[in-house]
Amino acid sequence: MEVIYSEECLKHAPKYEILSGSAKPYFESPQRLTAIKNHLASTDRYAILPPADYTLAPILRVHTSEFVEYLQTAYNKWVEQGGDSQGVLPECFPHPKLLAELGGAKAWIETAKRDGNVLAKAGLYCFDMSTTITGDTWNAAYISCQAALTGVHRLLQLDASSSANKPVGVYALCRPPGHHAGEDVCGGYCYINNVAVSAQFLIDYELEQVESLRIKDVSLAHPVVEVEKRTPKRKVLILDLDYHHGNGTQSIFYTKSNPLYISLHGTPDYPWFTGASHERGSGEGEGYNINIPLSKSTTDAEYLSALHDVLDGETALAFNADVVLVSLGLDTWHMDPIAGFQRLKSLETYWRMGEMIRTCAGTKHRPVLFVQEGGYWIGQLGDMVENVLDGFLG
Ligand code: Q9C
Ligand code: ZN
Structure with a gap:
């Protein structure tokens, strides 16, 4: 599988965050990314590739220019x-x-x-005390998002040339993460919502338009431009598996019927004020936001059963997505230092998650882009990612 990765994403490295009232070493560290990269590179099944640049235009479809x-x-x-x-x-x-x-x-x-x-x-x-902006933050957040967009581009290319019934997947190994960032607010270690920008990119552009937007040299001085509205090109399912509720992704698409947003998350926990099951979307978006709050004592079996139920549920089946974006947080693990389901203890569960993503909602194979979000137990991050991706490939 192709893995999109850039060392530019390592340069954002705040020293501390405020956690439980005191300054603690920043948990969302560059070491998370290098641990996963080194783990995948030690097998011969993953090709590590650099991101291209698709300009600010896709970012400005989701975030305000003043933000x-x-x-x-x-x-x-x-x-x-x-x-x-x-x-x-x-x-x-x-x-x-x-x-x-x-x-x-x-x-x-x-x-x-x-x-x-x-x-x-x-x-x-900004809505919290864990999202420091350093001199390197903008560059890293921009490249992180470009890594996800490059993943979208490769996914569309691979899908166009693939034979039927073979799983097509790409992994954007990027940081800082994105799912807590809203249209004009950062928080939860997130600045640009990589998955939301990718979803809108998939909705907005045909493959040829993606190709024409692509530029080789990353320039950070793009002028702020008005971005025209477009007719939807694809139906996108966002599956948010990070331990925390993706409040940013939810709010960005709350009034939209495409993408369909599904989140499984621990409760009660950060970000504390979002993620209830009665938050179902509004207006045109009503019914297209599905929250599955789970108790912190959820076991491996209970987690997998909840995931199976929602992926094979009525709404997901009827939606019949063309593409799936996975917000891949690995902070569900019981040993995670700031999160984690206390009784989710089996690495095989991650393999099963990957398998369910491949086989969900009938037999039709959908291209899947995995986008890295949280996960802070560095010693086993690589194992968790490898299991999800291998389970997906089958
Ligand atoms: N006691 C992501 O996983 N601090 N963000 C929480 C918990 C912020 C997590 C404190 C956690 C943000 C992408
Ligand atoms: Zn998280």
Whole structure:
């Protein structure tokens, strides 16, 4: 299987995050990525390939230009204003109870956007204390997303040339992760929502249009452009297997009927205020958002049964996706230092997850892009990934 990977993704390396009230070494570390890369490279079944560049245009279909500009400029402004060189962290958020009345709230938010004060913007554009912006963050987040888009491109090429009934899959081994990032907010170690941008990319473009967008040299100074609306080209299923609820992906597509978003996640846990089963989407999107909150004591068997039920459930069958995007978090493992189902202890479960992704919703083989999200127990990350991918290949 092809694995898209870039060393640029290693350069984002904040020293610490605020966890349970104190500064702890940053769990979302570059070592996570190198551990997985080295593990896969030690077998002969994976080809490690570099990302290409599909410009800012696909990112701007999901994120606002003011948010993207903030990510690009925040660190330098922060340092100019005397901030710690470790990077930008908010000190105050526009909490609903802080906002005296709606008119006032709107005015303050507009002021924060216009006014150059990075401390106001930090709280406006970030929702937690674990998503530091360093001088290397924008570049790494941009390349991380380009790795996912390159995965989409390769997947479409492989699918076009593949013989029927052979699984077609690609793995985007990227960081920082994406599923907590919303259209104009970062959080949960996530800045650009790689899976959401990839889903919209699949919906927006035919393979030929993807080819024409591709540029060889990565340039980080793309002008902000208006991106035209397009007619949908494919139906996309997003399957979010990270331990945490993908609040960002959910919110980006909450009012849309394509993609279909399905998340299995531990509860009650971070991000605390999203992920309930009654959050089903709204308007046109009603019924296209499926949350499966699971107790933290969920076992291997219970997890697999919940996954099977939703993948072979009525909604997924009726949706009949053309392509599947998997938000592949490995923080479901019982030993994960910040997450984990306490009784999910068998590596074979990851193999079964891969197999279920291949065989779900009838016999039709769908191309699948696996996109790396969380997972912090570095010693076994490679084993978990290998099991999922091998289970998928069968
Ligand atoms: N006690 C991802 O897995 N800190 N993000 C949580 C838990 C942030 C996780 C503290 C966790 C973010 C992509
Ligand atoms: Zn997670």
